Amino acid sequence: MNHVLPDRSTILVMHHDQLLCAGLVAALRQHAAFEIVECAVDEVRMDDVRIDVVIADYGQAMRLADPAFRTLHRPLATARILALTSTDREVDIRRAIEAGIHGYVLRGCSLSELIEGVRTVASGVRYLCQPVAQRMADSLAGASLTSRETEVLRLVAIGESNKAIARQLQIELGTVKSHVSAIMSKLGASSRTHAVGIATTRGLVQEPASAQPVGAAAPAHRIEAPTQVV
Helix, strand or coil: CCCCCCCCEEEEEECCCHHHHHHHHHHHCCCCCEEEEECCHHHCCCCCCCCCEEEECHHHHHHHHCHHHHHHCHHHCCCEEEEEECCCCHHHHHHHHHHCCCEEEECCCCHHHHHHHHHHHHCCCCEECHHHHHHHHHHHHCCCCCHHHHHHHHHHHCCCCHHHHHHHHCCCHHHHHHHHHHHHHHHCCCCHHHHHHHHHHHCCCCCCHHHCCCCCCCCCCCCCCCCCCC
């Protein structure tokens, strides 16, 4: 790598999609504010210039956000991470933010939005592209579930009936029905199955292992057929 001027940001591009990666490198090199580096993480050496921002796919970004991984790759210890991904589920966005990823941009965005994201992250400010920011804002604007409603929802998600939920939580059957009705109202759901689907997307309940882009396997849901809340 070549040393760069102090007012330029060094950007490491490492995306699993090689065609996309090549396009990113070519496009970003047109901007004088960026010094672009393209290599694998293991190829970054201690005597190289410090990396300011890493652009990576979701899985690589999550790996880079792990403090233990950063300890093993000290040249990237202070690099800020921007995920460029097609993963747009709320649960995955939340997981990325909580892990310490600094920028989140969806594939298909405009080049100008990507450049804005890189510049923003390089300056030390978190960046979410417009669709992601809107999704998170909509989530925050929605009514929150109570702790008891969350308990009920998790039991609904594994297919428990109202009677079984009442027994497990040691509450009246009518109370369970009231909680289920409130859950559906707050989530804007038309059925129990619909409520579980919304809750899974939002990360209120754990999704099946097959739906997870990264991470450990989770138990699959057993969802009962839609029933009318009475």
